[in-house]
Amino acid sequence: MSLTISDLDKEIKALEEELKNFEYSLEGYLISTGNEELDMRLGGGIPVPNLLAIEGDHGTGKSLLAQQITYGAAKAGKRIVYITTESGIKELVIQTKKLSLDFTEEFLKGYIRILPVHMEGVRWARKVARELLHVLGNYMAYTKDDYDILVIDSFSVLAVYADTSVVLDFLTRARTMVKEGKLIILTIHPEVLPNEIMIRIRAIADSYIKLDFAMVGGKLIKVMKVIKLRGAGGPVDSTIAFDVDPAFGIKVVPLALAKA
Numbered sequence: 001m002s003l004t005i006s007d008l009d010k011e012i013k014a015l016e017e018e019l020k021n022f023e024y025s026l027e028g029y030l031i032s033t034g035n036e037e038l039d040m041r042l043g044g045g046i047p048v049p050n051l052l053a054i055e056g057d058h059g060t061g062k063s064l065l066a067q068q069i070t071y072g073a074a075k076a077g078k079r080i081v082y083i084t085t086e087s088g089i090k091e092l093v094i095q096t097k098k099l100s101l102d103f104t105e106e107f108l109k110g111y112i113r114i115l116p117v118h119m120e121g122v123r124w125a126r127k128v129a130r131e132l133l134h135v136l137g138n139y140m141a142y143t144k145d146d147y148d149i150l151v152i153d154s155f156s157v158l159a160v161y162a163d164t165s166v167v168l169d170f171l172t173r174a175r176t177m178v179k180e181g182k183l184i185i186l187t188i189h190p191e192v193l194p195n196e197i198m199i200r201i202r203a204i205a206d207s208y209i210k211l212d213f214a215m216v217g218g219k220l221i222k223v224m225k226v227i228k229l230r231g232a233g234g235p236v237d238s239t240i241a242f243d244v245d246p247a248f249g250i251k252v253v254p255l256a257l258a259k260a
């Protein structure tokens, strides 16, 4: 049996398709949040690589969501750098444990590196504040072989005293890290950064989740609005209602139930 040109053509097309799928499987994967219900609503988990911006007012759950993802990633054997302006190392480990997001073991094994950045008083030293984000940008780039996921909670606290050019430069560098396969998570308090920077963050981020409070049926609940999620594994729920539960961390509440 001899091969015709059209057979060959088909074979080449099939090979190309196979290669494309192979490349895709090399490039992207989904990280479970360690919370099945939340994963399902997000189309299977958080897609990696990704630049994920989590925006919301005080107490809406930015840190919690970042910790929930950190927990899931740690359980999946990923290496995480968690930069926090909000707590010390011990505090963070204890606080997450209280919410059943216990990553003590992974922390002790060195899979999670927690870097507390204390900002108290920094506002009086603008020069230091300005430099911090630049230094963190260097750290992010120089240690890229040592982590899969980098969290900055809160990015807005670090960015607020920096010059616009420094913030924009940092975002460009974060994008470069994403091109290298990383998941970068930035939490942002919307009102503290200049509009110009907020617009840039929302545009440059692959994924953008906005957290808010909502009154449903006389009850105050938290709401996660998934504005975009690049590389999602399946259909994404654009509005996810949730509660904070010591037994679950994030506990997704069906909107219908929240209304009841």
Ligand SMILES: Nc1ncnc2c1ncn2[C@@H]1O[C@H](COP(=O)(O)OP(=O)(O)OP(=O)(O)O)[C@@H](O)[C@H]1O
Binding pocket: 056, 057, 058, 059, 060, 061, 062, 063, 064, 065, 086, 098, 099, 154, 189, 244, 245, 246
């Ligand atoms: N152990 C817990 N049990 C129940 N609720 C909790 C627990 N720990 C935290 N919470 C609640 O989780 C919510 C989310 O807090 P989180 O720290 O994630 O908010 P945030 O958006 O990071 O706020 P901020 O801008 O102040 O950093 C808060 O409303 C808090 O009351």
Ligand SMILES: [Mg+2]
Binding pocket: 062, 063, 064, 086, 153, 154
């Ligand atoms: Mg927080």
